[in-house]
Structure formats: structure tokens, C-alpha cells
Amino acid sequence: MDSHNYLKSKIKEICENYDSSSTGGWITGDGPIPANIMFIGEAPGKTEVESGKPFVGMAGKTFEGYLNSIGLSRKDIRITNTCFFRPIKINLSKTGKTTTSNRPPKTSEVNLFRQILDEEIKLVNPKIIITLGNVPLKRLTSFKNIGECHGKLIYDDNLKKYIFPMYHPSALTYNRNGSFKEMYENDWKALQDAINKVLNK
Numbered sequence: 149m150d151s152h153n154y155l156k157s158k159i160k161e162i163c164e165n166y167d168s169s170s171t172g173g174w175i176t177g178d179g180p181i182p183a184n185i186m187f188i189g190e191a192p193g194k195t196e197v198e199s200g201k202p203f204v205g206m207a208g209k210t211f212e213g214y215l216n217s218i219g220l221s222r223k224d225i226r227i228t229n230t231c232f233f234r235p236i237k238i239n240l241s242k243t244g245k246t247t248t249s250n251r252p253p254k255t256s257e258v259n260l261f262r263q264i265l266d267e268e269i270k271l272v273n274p275k276i277i278i279t280l281g282n283v284p285l286k287r288l289t290s291f292k293n294i295g296e297c298h299g300k301l302i303y304d305d306n307l308k309k310y311i312f313p314m315y316h317p318s319a320l321t322y323n324r325n326g327s328f329k330e331m332y333e334n335d336w337k338a339l340q341d342a343i344n345k346v347l348n349k
């Protein structure tokens with residue numbers, strides 16, 4: 149069994165044994181194994197589950213645009229998540245109608261996939277890991293908040309890898325002010341420099 153199918157079978161087993169009313173489908177990571185550059189997000193949404201790939205919905209489009217702007221495309225990178233199923237909540241309206249929405253994964257849900265993500269990192273063997281948002285940051289490092297470390301290249305002694313924490317691309321949707329966008333764009337420029345530095349070492 150190749151690395152991708154191996155990870156897929158393990159993810160499938162965990163997801164199929166989990167409370168199905170809290171999840172709306174699952175996906176695996178995408179992109180080459182091994183790969184020098186690895187991005188790690190939070191959890192898939194509806195569009196990702198429908199297409200079977202991470203970061204293809206609205207946040208994914210934002211992500212890909214910035215990725216291309218630093219001269220990279222998806223075929224150059226591995227991209228995966230911290231939680232491999234779509235965490236959902238069912239909302240009941242006053243009229244009795246139900247709607248389904250995304251929610252952040254609980255710590256216990258992130259922990260279901262600890263071993264999988266560790267194995268994926270081992271198989272991908274990246275030279276640099278870019279965490280997207282607080283969920284992968286807290287899972288992989290001892291930082292408590294993205295605000296304290298975004299846009300910086302950090303060597304993690306525990307992982308024995310370079311880490312580059314970034315805001316999640318969906319943060320751009322919530323922070324519509326120009327100064328956040330400028331800071332976010334500067335982080336992508338800093339990432340380009342960090343990748344050049346780490347890959348040319």
C-alpha cells in the first residue's frame with residue numbers, strides 16, 4: 149500500500165468509528181509525498197468534503213492565490229489538516245428548520261488524529277511546516293496564540309523542523325480592515341524568504 153492509501157485507510161477507520169452526528173464527511177491530505185513544503189490547516193468544510201481535497205472552498209481560493217503569488221503551485225506542496233473530518237453543528241431555527249454549519253474541532257477531536265498527523269509529517273518529511281491558524285499551531289508547538297508568532301521562521305526543537313506560523317486564510321474574511329490585509333500579505337512575503345532560506349541550506 150502506498151503512503152497516501154495507508155493514511156487514507158487509517159483516517160477512514162477513525163472517522164467511521166466516530167459519532168456521525170458531529171461530522172459531515174472526511175478527507176485526506178493532498179499533494180506529493182515526500183515534499184519539502186507542508187501546509188497544515190484546521191479541518192475541512194463542506195466544499196472540501198464534496199471534492200475530497202483540502203482547501204478548495206472559499207478559504208482555499210484565497211490560499212491558492214497567495215501561494216501562486218510567491219511562485220508556488222499546489223503540485224509543489226503537501227497540504228493537510230489537523231482534524232480530518234468536517235466538524236459540524238446542527239442548528240434548529242424557530243420555524244423548526246435545521247441547518248448545518250461548520251464549527252472548530254474540539255481538543256478531543258484533534259487528539260483522535262494525533263498519530264495520523266505525526267505519521268503524515270514523518271512520511272512527507274518536509275523541510276518547513278506552515279501552520280494555518282491556531283488549531284495546527286497549538287497541536288504542533290507550545291505557542292498559545294498565532295498573534296505572538298505569525299510571519300516568523302522558528303526552529304522547533306521538539307519536531308526538529310522549521311515552522312512558519314501563519315493566520316488561517318479565512319481570517320481575511322473576518323478582518324476586513326486594510327491593516328490586517330497588509331500584515332497578512334507581508335507574512336506571505338516573509339514566507340517566500342523563509343522557504344528560500346530553508347530550502348537552500
Ligand code: URA
Pocket residue numbers: 189190191192193196201202203204205207208229
Ligand atoms: N480550512 C481548513 O482549515 N482546512 C480545509 O481543508 C479547508 C478550509
